[in-house]
Amino acid sequence: MKLTTGSMNVVAYSLFEHFTLSFVIFDTMKNRLLFIFILLACFYLPEAQAQCVKSTPYTQNFDGSNWVPQTSWLNSGSIPTCWNRLLSTGNYLWMAGPPALGTLNSGPSGDHTSGTGGYAVAEGWNASGTFRTVTHLITPPIDLSNDTTPRLQFYYHMYGSDIDLLDVRVRKLGTTAWTQIHTINSTTAASQFTSQNSAWRKHVESLSQWAGDTIQIRFSAKRNTSFSWWTQSRVAIDDITVEETPSCDQPLNITTSNLVSTSVQLNWTSLNTNQLGFQIQYAQGNGGASGGTIVNSTTKPASLTGLNPNTTYSVRVRDVCSAGDTSIWSPYTTFITQCSFATAPFTENFDGTSWDPASTWNVQGDLDQCWLDQGSATQFWTPGPPAFNWTQTGPAGDHTTGSGQYMMNQVTSTFVSGTNPRLISPWIDLDTLVSPELSFYYHGFGIGMGDFDVYVQKLGGSWTALWDTSGVTHSSQNAPWTEKILSLGTSYAGDTVRIRFDCTNSQNSFYTQFAIDDIKIDEEPSCPKPDNTAVTAVGVFVAQLDWTSGGASNYQLRYREVGTNSWNWTTANTSAKGIGMLSAQTTYEWQVRDSCGSGDVSDWRNGPRFRTNCSFYTAPFVEQFSSASTWIGPAWPDQNGEIDDCWLRSDTVDYFWTGGGTAAHYAGTGPSGDHTSGTGGYAFARSATPFSNTADTELRTPLIDLDSLQSPELIFWYHMFGPDIDKLRVYVKALGQSVVLLKTISGQQQSSSNAAWMKETISLSAFENDTVQIIFKAWRDGTGSFTAYQADISIDDIRIDEPTTCPMPNISVNSITYNSADVTWSGTANSSALEFGVQGFTFGTGTRVSASNQAYGLNNLQPSTTYTVWVQDTCTSSLVSLWDSISFTTLPCPPITALGSVALNATTIQGNSSTVGSDSTVWYWGDNTQDTGTTAQHTYTTIFGNMNVYQVVYSSCGSVDSLLHTVTVCDSMNIVTGYTITGLTVDFNTTGSQGTGLNYDWSFGDGGVSSNTSAPTHTYANSGIYVVTLTASSLCGDTIVVYDTVEVCTPVTLSFSEIATGNNFSFTATPANLTNYNWDFGDGSVGTGSTASNTYSTNGTFTVVLTATDSCGTQYTYSKDVATCDPPMGNFSFNIVSTSSNGMTVNFFASSTGATQFHWYWGDGTNDKGNSPNAQHTYGVISLQYTVRLFLINDCGDTTVITHSLTEVGIDEGSNTISVYPNPTQGYVQLEFGTTLTADIEVFNAAGMKVSEGKVQSGNDFQLDLQPLPAGSYEVRISTENYLWRRRILKL
Secondary structure: OOOOHHHHHHHHHHHHHHHHHHHOOOOHHHHHHHHHHHHHHHHHOOHHHHHHOEEOOEEEOOOOOOOEEOOOOOOOOEOOOOOEEOOOOOOEEEEEEOOOOOOOOOOOOOOOOOOOOOEEEEEEOOOOOOOOOEEEEEOOOEEOOOOOOEEEEEEEEOOOOOEEEEEEEEEEOOOOOOEEEEEEEHHHHHHHOOOOOOOOEEEEEEOHHHOOOEEEEEEEEEEOOOOOOOOOOOEEEEEEEEEEOOOOOOOEEEEEEOOOOOOEEEEEEOOOOOOOEEEEEEEEOOOOOOOOEEEEEOOOOEEEOOOOOOOEEEEEEEEEEEOOEEOOOOOOEEEEOOOOOEEOOEEEOOOOOOOEOOOOOOOOOEOOOOOEEEOEOOEEEEEEOOOOOOOOOOOOOOOOOOOOOEEEEEEOOOOOOOOOOEEEOOOEEOOOOOOEEEEEEEEEOOOOOOEEEEEEEEOOOOEEEEEEEEOOOOOOOOOOOEEEEEEOOOOOOOOEEEEEEEEEOOOOOOOOOEEEEEEEEEEOOOOOOOEEEEEEEEOOOOEEEEEEOOOOOEEEEEEEEOOOOOOEEEEEOOOEEEEOOOOOOOEEEEEEEEEEEOOEEOOOEEOOOEEOOOOOEEOOEEEOOOOOOOOEOOEOOEOOOEOOOOOEEOOOOOEEEEEEOHHHOOOOOOOOOOOOOOOOOEEEEEEOOOOOOOEEEEEEOOOEEOOOOOOOEEEEEEEEOOOOEEEEEEEEEEOOOOEEEEEEEEOOOOOOOOOOOEEEEEEOHHHOOOEEEEEEEEEEOOOOOOOOOOOOEEEEEEEEEOOOOOOOOEEEEEOOOOOOEEEEEEOOOOEEEEEEEEOOOOOOOOEEEEEEOOEEEEOOOOOOOEEEEEEEEEEEOOEEOOOEEEEEEOOOOOOOOOOEEEEEEOOEEEEEEOOOOOOEEEEEOOOOOEEEOOEEEEEOOOOOEEEEEEEEEEOOOOOEEEEEEEEEEOOOOEOOOEEEEEOOEEEEEOOOOEOOOOEEEEEOOOOOEEEOOOOOEEEOOOOEEEEEEEEEEOOOOOEEEEEEEEEEOOOOOOEEEEEEEOOEEEEEEEOOOOEEEEEEOOOOOEEEOOEEEEEOOOOEEEEEEEEEEOOOOOEEEEEEEEEEOOOOEEEEEEEEEEEEOOEEEEEEEEEEEOOOEEEEEOOOOOEEEEOOOEEEEEEOOOOOOOEEEEEEEOOOOOEEEEEEEOOEOOOOOOOOOEEEEOOOEOOEEEEEEEEEEEEEEEEEOOOOOEEEEEEEEEEEEEEEEOOOOOOEEEEEEEEOOOOEEEEEEEEO
């Protein structure tokens, strides 16, 4: 074998590169051995090894058979021997692509060469070596001896959030130092690569400094984490070329900007410095630009114009370096011009071919090119339905047809990152609309639902929020879609707008699919639809509906059983409507629309479906959960299972109750079989997914009537195996009462699935004669584990019945005092007998009482006395327990010590006793008065000085004590002045003043004074204003000075009289010697002078105000009310709304003229006085034998009385007296006539349908049989040739 020096160097270095890592720890002697080993290996290498040196031009596209990709994620494949990848024992390594593991939101979707070939990729894989963050790929030696200006060219792809950089270095063969020639960091990569489908990027570097040498090139990939294989850190390279640099090099990396519907701006990287210009070639389609239109440009960037909207183009460029020297064409890139504006009306139902759902659940489908979307690899908008249907989120079908498409927010990871999903419509021209309106349907069912927001943007403007919602908006996949209507109003009319739909997703849930469908922008209708439909209450046979009007005051409502075709219609003039005569345990659908006027009605608005309740069950009650048709366990695709329709569960999200058996449990929780037979069914609380947290859920029985049981008892069996179980609580709720806790069972109770079921027995005697529901509430503890799903709580064999034995009660005595004690006992009965007496009494001679609720309080006992108490439970009328007894001793009478305090405020004293154990307190105030009470108050009225106040306390058993309090009392002082002016004479007084030994000194302001009198009289010489000063002093030395200002003048009394003729009034003022008479007649008219007149144009009460001025300039005012009225006239009608166990509800409607007050007297001893002509009254007893009186009252106090009986249906014709009884009835009704007649008898129901008929022939009576008819209100019509009588009857 012959080796040249160069080839020996290559072989030696290659060996050194392979073995250095293994022998780096050798000492000097071992290094010498290593060198000898290398030399020996050089002489024995096969001659093929020398062929690793490559000549130029050199290319590598990684498609050869020596590039072997992974066969699984557990191995690293292989590469040719002339290439070297370092860190072969690490878990981040260069290998042949594509990787074995599917998409990880990193790396390219295909190679650069053909899209289906190979490439080199740095990949995390499941190796046992040390975690690494850097890996190197080294080329074979490349001989540049034939090149003068060599260059390196390669393509790269760097998509992935864990990528740090790609570093490229060169070294001369035989040296160890690497020279860096280029680095691409994560920031640059993130701007160049946004998805796996992003185009490969080309890079070119000069190798001129190594011309004539033999070199190697190293590609180093670095990631920003040291985790093992599951990272987004795929750095890829392809199509490496080392060649002589051409005289006119190929341009690189075409980019587009300013892309609109008819033009685009292009830019690219040119490697040449001596261009004469550029050529641009473009063609429609994405198959390349060859054969397309060529345009010349002398500058870059360059623009292409005259393009078609919403069209895909391919474009490429080349440099013109000199005459006859043109570069090859660059690789082509594609772009799509923007859409032209859409024109309103605009609709989108996402069913067209431009919307294509994805074929796998974690990949985004294709969107219409005229719509824009923003998001990330882990969260985005995509057409639905999804390829994989999670039953915990999303709708069951689209809104349009139920089987079409819609748009939905998709989350592919519970660790969402990047931009929140945004879906943006095309630009829409609203020039054709006067008052535009946006409507769409949405569906928001899932777990951990985030926020959903809608925005609008004018062309050239910013985004404006229109509406938002958050959380779960729909209860299940099958819940009907909800329509949202948003008025854009005149502020957007004539504009060009686009709509944006945003989602903000939760960080811990896959189940966050907000969906939208049937978007529409059109003219706002003249009669808008009602909104906010709701079912506010559901009974067995009735339902209460509600909605918000679109603007009308009248509505049309229709409803029907689901699955039927015929609608039941009704009308309403209120936004709440009750519908009755429904079937029990039946699902209904309903619609409502506004009635805006004749022929002008809105579109129908769907209301939420509702299901009427089950009829009451009657105890004894048994449930074994074994019906395969009503209790169904979770199974694909219904992961929620089913429960009996008459039972209720709080939800089916995350943690919920369901029926079924052992196949539905996760490992490590739940029983191995049911309690009844071991192979039947039971009910259990189940986690929806392995990713769960703390939660609770309820299961409610049907309503159960306990009237038939004397001492009801609840028995059930439970199985609680699972480390994440928190507790099970059992409650009972009686109709109209609050929930009562019966039992709490905490923590895991069984140690395995095979452990036996446990029994629980609970007395319901406190709810005897009630109708109740039993509530089982399960709690799951999710605080201690990331996967807290082993929390299945199971129940079986529920029974409510009489107890089979009556246990002897277990008695205890508590709260013992010297005269009382509380006796309680535990047992199964609600009714008991109790006998007590002083210890040693003969049983049967003591005090015997009846007790309930297992408790009784003993009072009026003697201190320090021992008593014996006997108790016997009565479980049923024929089942009693044995007597049990207990003895206790009352406490001795305790001594008491008087404690307390007094507080004096002026002449009022308050005593507060804080004595412990006293039963009464007497206060002796020291002025021969006394009061009783723990707190007492007294006011001294005549005496002040030192007072001895005694506080005496007593206990009921004879203890007494006292306490002395000493206080000093002074009478309070208060000066009140007043005066009466009669001309120039003023009578002063101090009436109401308070004080002891008061002395008064007066100064009247005109030099006059007076002393020692409380009520002086002073006459002023002249008219005028005077300041009067009073100085008052008491015996205690307190002084108060009071100032008053008086004005004296000749007195005047102003008034007027009036004479009315119809609505014409004449007024005369007295006295007549004043000035400036001014009249305000209260209807906007005015007058002057001492006499005036006014004619009122309307009826009513008017306040007439007269003002005048006296000779001193004092103005006097006098007012009086005058009234004109029409007599009140009118009538009223009524409508029976409903009858139930709560009574009968009737609506009354009055029509009147002249009345302003409506006083209703209902005929049952109650009344309602108010200002409203309409009223509603509920009669406690269902009957038509009520006579209702309506008092119509006008503003003048005139009254008209209208009287009707509830038996009236219309106005009887004829004078014959008709008697109807009994009414209400349960079956037969007797009709009796005042005179003999021949008549037809007809019966109509509340819907106006004839349900019965008969005939009376020359008779005085007739019997109606209503037994076959359902309960409700009926109208009986009795008609002859000349007359018609109508009566209303209630059938119970």
